[in-house]
Amino acid sequence: MRSPSRATFAAAVLGLVLGAAPVAGASPAPEASRQAPEITRVLVISVDGLNPDAITQLGEAGTPMFHLMMREGAWTFNARTEVEQTVTLPNHTSMLTSRRVDKALGGHGVTWDDDRLVPRTVQAAAGHPVASVFSRLEHAGLSTAMFATKTKFSLYPRSWPAIDRSLILLDQRELRRKAGGDLSDRTRAFTFVHFSAPDLAGHASGWMSPAYLTAVRKTDRQIDRLFSVLFRDPAQRDHTLLIVTSDHGGQGTSHSTASAYADYRIPFLVMGGGVPAGVDLYSLNPTYADPGTARPGYAAPRQPIRNGDVGNLVLDVLGFPAIPGSELDAAQDLEITAP
Template sequence: MANPRWCLAVLLALVATLLVAPGASARADRGAQPRKAPRTTRVVVITLDGFGTYALRRLGPDRAPVLHRMLDRGAGTLDARTEREMTATLPNHTGMVTGRRIEADHGGHGVFWNDERLEPATVQEAAGHRVASMFSVVRADGGRPALFTSKPKLSLLDRSWPQGIARFVLEPNNDTLARMTRRDLRHRGRALTMLHLSWPDGAGHEHGFSSKAYLEACEHADQLVGTVLRTIRSKRSLRRHTAVVVTADHGGRGDGHDDPTKLANYRIPFVAWGAGVADGADLYDLNPDYRDPDHRRTRYQAARQPVRNGDVANVVVRLLGLDPVPGSRFGRDAALDLR
């Protein structure tokens, strides 16, 4: 005859299985669902002065492995565009941080010069009215943006948004500047960090934008981008919540980059990687409202615009969950989607 206690134990176990199994199954089903992507709380923008698509293709994956790996594992294009009016450093960097074109009469930021002049002293003076930037938007949300630059002319940005840029560093040596940026990333919880690397442009002006020295400077810039990415990957809080955006102010070929009608001057890379960014996607595939321009410069009046370096401002604030930069044009209504 069976032991009554044993029979009771079996019966209770069976009842428990029937009661618990549905919940366990539901938990298993929930566990099988894809995890929600980590929220982007930090954005790093890296601008490569004078590093156009022409140079990146010349170097290839062997000599510029970091940028090519970002293209493979992030969202990007080699067919982005500069400001249409000028292919120069200061006007294009001003466009990146404001989301505006250059010509003030058409809603632009008004910075048409590319030197260290002090008049106009600010972007607001150049435009003739108040001009917002990604720095001011992030700072208004409680962030403390930093700008690390290697050219004195970019001090214009610090003068224009002194309350928006919590830390401004001017250091001509790109290696030192990158180290300072990485140290700041490790120890400061900034929502926005911008790093400007100038050596490709310097080598291009000194030796020519098709020279061996220029391509070596571009190769070195790729390596410095790699050091920033390694710093981000080395810390879990950075790795899970940081997005990186890399683009250029202009390209170049031969003896300069001043002619805005030359393809090598206005065609640039634009690539994003990290939190909130698709894995291995072309930006034009992700954004049907944009149009791959092929070899065209594309007028601002065109219904479908190319990806431009001026999209940076609203890419940054959108990644951080903030409203578009007031008065901006690029990516304001049809925001550039990264996933």
């Protein structure tokens, strides 16, 4: 039996389809009614160290929430990390700033992956001001929040103190509860949630090990819990967007080989208002190119979809221009709705 949250969303989708059926003698709907709905709320979940093969191996029985997103949203299992590194902090900083890593070429300069306090901020690492999706939304007067399960994420509230709520808890289940409570109590424009259980299991027992697959299965359930809160209000479903991606994949007990396919290949899934059901994300984006097994550089004329596109995609769907100084999806041409 499907969980109430997934059944609720499926029923909502069916209701929209039935409600859109033409009525004899009725006038055609105005053009505005056929446009993608305005998005006012975005939840981004980064699953640290998520190898897409785990979702495939576990199947719908083991990862029902991921499979709901595949069935009801647009997705790919062949997105890419940043070119320079396949580790946590550099890639998450790219998600939030939509910049590459290499500061000599306009990147954010966060090349470390630990709790160091020097450089203290992203701006100090880059040697110049660096805006983010958080700072741009704060400038627009909108509310944001960050929930993370690794202490090194304290870099972000230090860099952008205008984040309205930031919470770091090592216990993923407890963090999910706190994030769910915040989603229920507050209507923020943007919430960023970081889950690390798969990454921790991968380092301890190996990617694709039984322990790793168990961590992915549990994380799927926790995403489902947040989904059920996010899409609970029928009046807001069409105005809400869920994005799930990762900072890197993994193989063996590591993920630090930037040239390894298992490390640089990641999932990117989108579901919510205006997103077509069951669509390959690349099929919506002729200006992007599915890279196959390749690792295209930033100069490639047609880029792969990257996790670093997240920041500018969030601003785009919320109706704001790209992050100043950004490079990834700077044209805001990553499409998540059908033409």
